[in-house]
Amino acid sequence: xxxxxxxxxxxxxxxxxxxxxxxxxxxxxxxxxxxxxxxxxxxxxxxxxxxxxxxxxxxxxxxxxxxxxxxxxxxxxxxxxxxxxxxxxxxxxxxxxxxxxxxxxxxxxxxxxxxxxxxxxxxxxxxxxxxxxxxxxxxxxxxxxxxxxxxxxxxxxxxxxxxxxxxxxxxxxxxxxxxxxxxxxxxxxxxxxxxxxxxxxxxxxxxxxxxxxxxxxxxxxxxxxxxxxxxxxxxxxxxxxxxxxxxxxxxxxxxxxxxxxxxxxxxxxxxxxxxxxxxxxxxxxxxxxxxxxxxxxxxxxxxxxxxxxxxxxxxxxxxxxxxxxxxxxxxxxxxxxxxxxxxxxxxxxxxxxxxxxxxx
Ligand SMILES: [Mn+2]
Numbered sequence: 001x002x003x004x005x006x007x008x009x010x011x012x013x014x015x016x017x018x019x020x021x022x023x024x025x026x027x028x029x030x031x032x033x034x035x036x037x038x039x040x041x042x043x044x045x046x047x048x049x050x051x052x053x054x055x056x057x058x059x060x061x062x063x064x065x066x067x068x069x070x071x072x073x074x075x076x077x078x079x080x081x082x083x084x085x086x087x088x089x090x091x092x093x094x095x096x097x098x099x100x101x102x103x104x105x106x107x108x109x110x111x112x113x114x115x116x117x118x119x120x121x122x123x124x125x126x127x128x129x130x131x132x133x134x135x136x137x138x139x140x141x142x143x144x145x146x147x148x149x150x151x152x153x154x155x156x157x158x159x160x161x162x163x164x165x166x167x168x169x170x171x172x173x174x175x176x177x178x179x180x181x182x183x184x185x186x187x188x189x190x191x192x193x194x195x196x197x198x199x200x201x202x203x204x205x206x207x208x209x210x211x212x213x214x215x216x217x218x219x220x221x222x223x224x225x226x227x228x229x230x231x232x233x234x235x236x237x238x239x240x241x242x243x244x245x246x247x248x249x250x251x252x253x254x255x256x257x258x259x260x261x262x263x264x265x266x267x268x269x270x271x272x273x274x275x276x277x278x279x280x281x282x283x284x285x286x287x288x289x290x291x292x293x294x295x296x297x298x299x300x301x302x303x304x305x306x307x308x309x310x311x312x313x314x315x316x317x318x319x320x321x322x323x324x325x326x327x328x329x330x331x332x333x334x335x336x337x338x339x340x341x342x343x344x345x346x347x348x349x350x351x352x353x354x355x356x357x358x359x360x
Contacts, residue, residue: 188224
């Protein structure tokens, strides 16, 4: 297990941030601590764990900056002149900030306020309990090292599960979900709940089988994934009639965004397959682009914050939420960091739901 120590290294990145707002347990941090904090923000200022074999936590936050190799979109953009490339999507370079780090950065707005009154929970978000949130940093070395990140992600999530913590994964594109779900081999059976504009059931795209258009197809092939529901489907994406048919034949429950808006969350919750354990995957494009614009494939008509929160509450009523990922956030496409802020809030709300339900 010692190799995990090498695999899980914090991705160091200088962030322009107002460190003066950081306050943990009402203690003033020393200059040195502030400097360290600015360089390596942790989720809501939580303690860090750089060695997963020693993890002691209820919630383990882990960044997996996993990006589909040979993404067809990249290829198409790459074939254009540099001038046109920059006009289309300058954020597709891997040199920008990682979503995991911008989410952490935004989450610091809540650091030091976790014991304050949260109107969404009618009290403090952690239900007055001593919930241990630990930030395990990011899998490295680089978002482009596809073959290295994949086994590293599976090993890291396995280690987190073995230590009895709930993994909260900060992606990465939606391919991230594939190696993460592999870690649940001995932790099933699972119902996978996906919030996404897209079906993600392509068997392959340009020969890539573990890319961002295939996570739900790959999940359906895992023996420990028992059932699936996909919420927020809308618009045009990579799916064709064949993929929709395959998802239905498998038994995935397909919920269009329009249907959700029409009948409401309560009705949709009735359609979620019963299960003891749920894995929740949120593709940022499942949410409405007005609240989560920082995605490569925005589509009008997505979920709102309260729809998402109430879905999470309803799922936690039905069974245990044993894992979570938030993917497809591209900071370079964001407007005023609002997609990262939304991600930070929804993750904190998920932790709140688990705390209030007594699941952690
Ligand atoms: Mn997706």
